Amino acid sequence: MEQIMGYCSSMSETTRAGNLPLPPMTLSRWGADADARELGDGIRDLLREVLGVSAESGVAFDPAAVRASPSRLDDDDIAALVALVGAGNVSVDDEQRLPRARGKSTPDLLAWRLRPEVACPDAVVAPGDDDEVAALLAWCERESVALVPFGGGTSVVGGLNPEVGRNRAVLSVDLVRFDRLESIDTESGEAVFGAGVTGPRAEELLAGHGFSLGHFPQSFPYATLGGFAMTRSSGQSSAGYGRFDEMVRSLTVVTPIGVVDAGRAPASAAGPDLRQWLLGSEGAFGVCTRVGVRIHPIPEVVRHEAFRFPDFATGAAALRAVEQQGTGPTVIRLSDETETMVNLATATESIGEQSAGAQSGGCLALCLFEGTAEHAGARHAETRDVLLAHGGTSLGAEPARSWEHGRFGAPVLRDSLLDNGALVETLETATDWADIPALRDAVAAALSSSLEASGTPALVMCHISHVYPTGASLYFTVVAGQRGEDPIEQWMDAKRAASEAIVAAGGTITHHHAVGADHRPYLADEIGPVGVAMLRAVKAAVDPHGVCNPGTLIP
């Protein structure tokens, strides 16, 4: 396993086994080893004093203890796969199978420490075009082998779980070879990418044409456009550029019964929207190989401003006014009192996501405005007027700049906190504006009481980071102390309590993390028996043998 850790620590040509690169993230961490950072004394003292945890109290990851499940594929199987996609694009090596065995939820990360016997996909396969994917699907059906599409490996909902369903084995199908900008139409503002292109690579490819996609979820550094589409990702600039499902102009999914290209026109009345039935399908209908997205010129300017609100309800009403009036920020976020306080207290190492800057108490709101100088300036002025009229006080640009600077850092901090014995996780939902306060209170209470019952205080922080005319998302960050023999079960209890509170309060079980295995038990309640019948009917029609990601989505 020393070797594995070496492979995982950075992504370079030397990490390749055949043509297959290893996913860049460390097995037991969100980021790469190189990204890991030590907590400062302040936070470590706080963890010890408030939560009673430390580096010594947590369970450390022992690479030497890790055991991959043996591959259930035989030599004939591998020969057949090699015949389909080429020798360099098939691997049964443990170092290839292990990093594709689990996602990056806190239970996943703790499992590397606590469950070293790892159920792995039986092989990793990287097809190079739609025909190879189709051939692979046909082989899977014939041979009763399931497959799980793999992009960036950033699922936090069990979307990568290598379940076999009613099959004898399961493949991890890595989209890494779908790595091109296939076409760009700067007049229409569209680009078509291979599904395996990562967030940073897409921005890099577009930048050469003076364009940007503008999709910045926390998974941005690692996740792929295919993954964004298949999970209905939503990025931090959603107020300006939309959710990813709103950016998708077209997409290609290779199903066991054929290839489907959805999205002939920007908008259509030609029946139910096929695009919207493929978006969020999480590999259960097939493998997404290509995504057409709307793009926009790289903004000429970015303007920043932060505001303080006396309390969450006042701040939420202000964000609502901004969105319902349509004043046009690119990013708009509001931390509740706890998140604001914690970030202020931990200053340079904020546990929540937003740096507090020079202010005290209340709730911090952050805005960014992008576009031409004139456009961004006008949007900024109108937004500021609304926020000030609704009880906000300007804190200047700095807190918003500071947040922007550290915007992808929270998951890396989670690694450090887990190392120091803390239990840290996030979850999210959305509802109508009128129901936002009750939903926030219900979820926070459920998390607190479950964790307190396990013997730890719990810090429950919340923010609004995606706004719509009729409602908003709520994103919760929880920090508690790991307790008992099995902190995975400790968290699963808290997660179950939160999920039940979301369902009872009428929120969606997931606003942008997707369904996966973890939210599947709650989907039937959300879409009802007719919705379930519709999903199952489509699944049966396009994947009659049940080979496509059987561990996810379908109730």
Place this chain on the structure above:
Amino acid sequence: MEQIMGYCSSMSETTRAGNLPLPPMTLSRWGADADARELGDGIRDLLREVLGVSAESGVAFDPAAVRASPSRLDDDDIAALVALVGAGNVSVDDEQRLPRARGKSTPDLLAWRLRPEVACPDAVVAPGDDDEVAALLAWCERESVALVPFGGGTSVVGGLNPEVGRNRAVLSVDLVRFDRLESIDTESGEAVFGAGVTGPRAEELLAGHGFSLGHFPQSFPYATLGGFAMTRSSGQSSAGYGRFDEMVRSLTVVTPIGVVDAGRAPASAAGPDLRQWLLGSEGAFGVCTRVGVRIHPIPEVVRHEAFRFPDFATGAAALRAVEQQGTGPTVIRLSDETETMVNLATATESIGEQSAGAQSGGCLALCLFEGTAEHAGARHAETRDVLLAHGGTSLGAEPARSWEHGRFGAPVLRDSLLDNGALVETLETATDWADIPALRDAVAAALSSSLEASGTPALVMCHISHVYPTGASLYFTVVAGQRGEDPIEQWMDAKRAASEAIVAAGGTITHHHAVGADHRPYLADEIGPVGVAMLRAVKAAVDPHGVCNPGTLIP
């Protein structure tokens, strides 16, 4: 039939047979008899000189010739239906069945003149709540009777055709009793309406709360919210308030296997979007009974401005810049050279949709801006800057005001033109910005050459009325002379040529008129065999007996 015409001429308490009101439109016209208007001498001269047609050359509607197909339901059937929904809500009278037998396409309107033997639904039934709809569906399945939901009766694509499919009879299920504003949440900006509420009634119900829906398609005076949802309607203010499918926050569809309520949250990653699979389903999955929509405060101000562009390509590029920069008009439209010229020539009785005002040649663009005075003013200023920078010349407010005043008048004018021997119809599509010029040329050429082959000159006008970041809609208005024994076939040939041109050029077969029977032959090409398999699978799952609107949508 004298009596029927009397019934149809206005909608009042005296028009009711039992509880069932008669649809307000005249059988052979879009509007009511009272709306009919005589053409001026100028247009009549033009029709005679250019198209060789006159009031004498057209076929007149003879109410006395109309024969409704006899009802295939027997007394036991009617007794059963009465037991389900009440005696006042069932009718087999011809005067009730005839106006629900056909929609309002030009072939429909000509059919009243040329095909007086009318295939009618076998009864009209008006259930009063979800339970009655569910009971009706169960009865239909048991008795092998199909049903066609009926809202405003404004379909222009054969969506109301009373096809029996594999059943022995067919009901028209009128949603007229779903006529309430069921709830309103002014904080979240949402209202839930019964599916039978018409456009004007919805605005009236919301106005009491200071709110508006802002959905103004040409069918607005008659069509219902359920119809808007089931056909993916798009209104003239789509740039500001979105297409109707974007306004829908939630909806209820009663299917043969149960009731489905879709849209738990404003946005979600909980799998494929169920809402978007019910929107546009045209009654093929069940009966839509309730629609939740996002609403907005009645705008404080409306600002108007019209612009002249030297040609269509320059104007289209300007509209594209407006939409891609997001300058925020509520309405934005551009007529091509022909539409602009015709409207100028016909001045007060424009054949196309936009009044030309004080300008000559080129292409007319119209904008409206709504909201608070400050918001509308800022949006207006930014939009004007972009349009002027892209080659526009301001024509002041008047042409835009004039268009707004007559915005629902075009279909009424069609009636008068049909009366005067002209062949008039509209059709529409959408595509990416880069493909707009080629698609416009291809459709115009197909229409012209088909109609010229039938022996008439053809005036083909086009405008852009719905814009998106990546593309736009194209709306065609055709005026030619009726020729030959059967001008219905004359038009069907032209429509077929246009549809084939749309498919060949990669446009969508319909941007906002829906599929119905007329576009069904082209849907399979648009969504491909996997898309067809998905649609059919859902149809089979929710409507296993095939009773739901068998004449529409599903290829």
